[in-house]
Amino acid sequence: MVHFTAEEKAAVANLWAKVNVEVAGGEILGRLLVVYPWTQRFFDSFGNLSSETAIMGNPKVKAHGKKVLNSFGNAVKHMDDLKGTFSHLSELHCDRLHVDPENFKLLGNMIVIVLATQFNREFTPQMQAAWQKLTTAVANALAYKYH
Amino acid sequence: MVHFTGEEKAVIANMWGKMNVEEAGGEALGRLLVVYPWTQRFFDSFGNLSSSSAIMGNPKVKAHGKKVLTSFGDAIKNMDNLKGTFAKLSELHCDKLHVDPENFRLLGNVLVIILASHFGKEFTPEVQAAWQKLVASVANALAHKYH
Numbered sequence: 001m002v003h004f005t006a007e008e009k010a011a012v013a014n015l016w017a018k019v020n021v022e023v024a025g026g027e028i029l030g031r032l033l034v035v036y037p038w039t040q041r042f043f044d045s046f047g048n049l050s051s052e053t054a055i056m057g058n059p060k061v062k063a064h065g066k067k068v069l070n071s072f073g074n075a076v077k078h079m080d081d082l083k084g085t086f087s088h089l090s091e092l093h094c095d096r097l098h099v100d101p102e103n104f105k106l107l108g109n110m111i112v113i114v115l116a117t118q119f120n121r122e123f124t125p126q127m128q129a130a131w132q133k134l135t136t137a138v139a140n141a142l143a144y145k146y147h
Numbered sequence: 148m149v150h151f152t153g154e155e156k157a158v159i160a161n162m163w164g165k166m167n168v169e170e171a172g173g174e175a176l177g178r179l180l181v182v183y184p185w186t187q188r189f190f191d192s193f194g195n196l197s198s199s200s201a202i203m204g205n206p207k208v209k210a211h212g213k214k215v216l217t218s219f220g221d222a223i224k225n226m227d228n229l230k231g232t233f234a235k236l237s238e239l240h241c242d243k244l245h246v247d248p249e250n251f252r253l254l255g256n257v258l259v260i261i262l263a264s265h266f267g268k269e270f271t272p273e274v275q276a277a278w279q280k281l282v283a284s285v286a287n288a289l290a291h292k293y294h
């Protein structure tokens with residue numbers, strides 16, 4: 001089980017409280033689809049993903065990004081039990097959605113980058129370290145029930 | 148050979164022109180050492196790396212970071228021949244420095260995050276995609292002469 005220090009938890013919670021989940025969620029998922037275009041294969045039903053502008057403005061991308069990031073909010077509330085928290089989602093992504101777990105790491109990377117663009121200097125090395133630890137741990141938790 | 152479009156080259160050169168290479172270099176190397184602490188093993192002679200503030204303030208880290216990022220500037224001038232540009236450095240990192248090439252990807256990742264934190268909204272998805280392509284290509288070029 002990953003252990004987060006009190007400082008790491010505080011750093012994560014402090015930044016999370018300032019995040020606009022709706023806006024950030026859409027941005028994060030959008031950037032995933034732009035920067036790693038093969039991920040678009042999971043979102044055939046989303047309509048127009050033909051350019052950066054189309055992706056970033058796509059209402060289904062924004063809505064789904066918000067859903068994904070809201071779920072990530074659960075991670076922030078349960079940093080001591082990520083595997084338990086994401087157990088059902090892990091099964092879903094394996095059994096129903098057939099998503100390669102490598103994509104969870106890519107999304108985690110997007111979360112860190114979007115936080116960096118939003119918080120600039122406030123996204124200190126310590127903040128970055130805590131958030132990279134969290135996104136890695138969430139990616140592992142989401143992969144945990146794969147078989 | 149990786150091919151960069153005219154737009155990708157322009158976007159990268161444009162952002163590079165606005166960077167303070169000395170400052171960004173120190174920040175990039177510092178963050179690498181903070182976020183991925185095992186990388187400190189390559190810098191035993193650097194003195195105090197005992198905390199995030201010690202690392203970020205360490206003059207040897209700043210100086211070496213500047214050197215590394217200045218060398219990265221060569222990539223930007225030679226985007227059509229990265230393997231040739233980094234051939235000697237690749238041999239050096241393999242034969243003399245014994246650096247696992249995975250670390251080049253980690254440094255590339257840190258550089259992208261720094262650009263995101265410095266440039267905020269200006270670090271659009273399109274700009275991000277171009278830079279991620281470049282850092283991945285530089286990492287590959289640096290690994291190319293490994294044996």
